[in-house]
Amino acid sequence: MLWIKAFHVIFMVTWFAGLFYLPRLFVYHAMCSDQPGIDRFKIMERKLFYGIMTPGGVLTIIFGMWLWLDYGFSGAWLHAKLTLVVVLIAYHLYCLKLLNDFKHDRNTRSHIFYRWFNEFPVLLMIAIIILVTVKPI
Ligand code: HEM
Numbered sequence: 001m002l003w004i005k006a007f008h009v010i011f012m013v014t015w016f017a018g019l020f021y022l023p024r025l026f027v028y029h030a031m032c033s034d035q036p037g038i039d040r041f042k043i044m045e046r047k048l049f050y051g052i053m054t055p056g057g058v059l060t061i062i063f064g065m066w067l068w069l070d071y072g073f074s075g076a077w078l079h080a081k082l083t084l085v086v087v088l089i090a091y092h093l094y095c096l097k098l099l100n101d102f103k104h105d106r107n108t109r110s111h112i113f114y115r116w117f118n119e120f121p122v123l124l125m126i127a128i129i130i131l132v133t134v135k136p137i
Contacts, residue, residue: 001071008063015060016125018053019088022095023118029102030111038105045099057092061085076137084128091121 022045029041064085067073101107130136 001067004063004066004070008060008067011056011059011063014052014056016056016121018048018056019092019095019121020118022048022053022099023114023121026098026102026107026109027111027114027118030107030109030114042103045102049096049099053092053095057089061089075135077131077135080137081128081131084124084131088121088124088128091124 025041025045025048029038029045032038032041068078098107098109
């Protein structure tokens with residue numbers, strides 16, 4: 001089980017690297033007005049989302065489900081954790097929508113919005129890790 005858990009945590013860190021960095025790129029992209037800069041942000045955002053963030057998320061979930069189903073974990077902590085994971089998946093998919101808005105130069109949000117948007121996964125990460133490590137409920 002420890003090898004599965006190790007890979008679960010490794011890919012979770014990979015996923016969060018993207019969840020923290022992509023919205024930060026959106027902050028600077030929303031402030032950018034020169035075409036070479038805009039083109040560079042589009043490439044960075046696409047590579048980060050498809051090359052790191054999405055594979056990290058998919059593999060976190062595969063190894064998490066493996067842990068859950070193979071070792072029969074249960075309890076309110078796991079239900080609360082999985083509810084927050086569903087919110088995290090929704091955030092990930094909304095990032096895809098925003099990625100496509102920037103790709104087609106139809107972003108309407110300001111850099112202020114993206115600075116607040118960038119903080120949300122931090123709160124989810126703290127809550128999920130406390131739930132799964134401390135199991136307070
Ligand atoms: C569908 C998604 C997920 C499922 C089914 C899942 C399930 C699990 C299970 C059953 C464990 C073992 C708990 C134990 O050994 O006590 C675990 C460990 C862990 N999970 Fe997840 N997890 C998922 C997603 C996530 C996410 C998104 C995070 C990100 C914060 C995360 C962070 C952790 C950590 C840090 C551990 C190790 C806890 C420890 O060793 O005490 N998991 N997960």
